[in-house]
Amino acid sequence: MRWIHQELPIGCTCWPLEQLVGMCPPESEFAAAPDCPALAEQLARLAIEGDEPACAELLERILRSGIGMVEVYQDILGGTMRHVGEWYHLGAIDVAGEHAASSIVERLMYRASQIFGHGIPTNRTALLGGGPETWHVIGLRMLADVLRNQGWRVIFLGPNMPVPAFLKAVETRKPDLVLLSCHAVRSLDGTLEMIRALGSYRRTLPSGKTFLIGVGGGFVRNHPEYFRDAGADFQSEDLRSFATRTLPEIDRILGEGGHWVQDTFTRPRPSASPAF
Structure with missing residues (x-):
């Protein structure tokens, strides 16, 4: 695949989220805008079979289409994991298929993150991780990639972090932002303990x-x-709302040295993919 180097727009420190794949040459194999739901399902079916080469080839086609980072991560890769989760809970696939798909999606995210790249450093640090019994952190990894793309220094601690070790990392790394995830009732107590300890x-x-x-x-x-x-100061419905609404508010608060005052803890509409 050929990539074209372009200079950042004047006044910008990083590529706008919706324009990043504009660095790709116009070699789209899609006749129209990519059908993200259909591509997510196609990718999910390939991933549960463990067909990583076919998944990688499909991702390359998607990236050449010119769609942005949020669409790739939330609508396609996040949609892929939504299908996998639904099929697993319905008993249509087994643990092996679920694990194979998750592993492949993580590798595809790494490939996509290389293409979208890192923004010019902002001198801000984010620390992300799952608390005790939080094992599903693909959504957190997506947030980490978006933050890194926007110039943040990102420290990703992964799943199932003990509270004392997580706190030690916060004390040592001195982040401006800490992000946690809770997908299931089994991780509720550990996540709440983490939030209280951080507070x-x-x-x-x-x-x-x-x-x-x-x-x-x-x-x-x-x-x-x-x-x-x-x-906790805020919740975010999904990656898109984080990138377009929450992150600008975080930038404003950190820039002004203020406090979070907007109540985001409302029951949002169902999301197309996991938030964190």
Whole structure:
């Protein structure tokens, strides 16, 4: 595949989220705009069979179509994982198929992240991870890639982090933003414990040295009150809302040295893909 180098637009420190694949040459194999739902289902069927070469080839075609990062991550890769999750819960595929698909999607995300690249550093740090018994963190990885693309320094701790170890990382790395995920009831207690511990630590910090706490995931969408009451600052419905609404608000708050005042803990409409 050939890629064309382009200079950043004047006044921009990173590529706008919806225009990033404009760096690709106009070699789209699609007659019209890509049908994201159909592509997500096609990719899911290939992924549960473990056909990584076919998945990679399809991703290359998608990237050549010129659609943006949010569409690739949320509508196609996120849609792929939504299909996989639904088929697994219906008993249509087994654990092996679910794991094969998840592993392939993670590798496809790595490939896509290479294409979309990193923005010019903003001197801001985000730390992301799953608390105790939180094993599904593909959504968090998507957020990590978007933040990195927008110039953030990103520290991704992965799944099932013990609370003391997570807190130690926060103390050491001094992030501006901490993001957690909770998709299932089994991870609820650990995630709430993490949020409370982060809140307690944050209250010991001097003014101007604090950080924001965000949370997302399927369980958060259904029971936002648990996480609001535990002390999280915000929730995000999905990757698109995070990129277009939440992240600009975070930038504003950090730039002004203020506090989160917007109540995002409302019961949102069903999302097309997992938030975190």
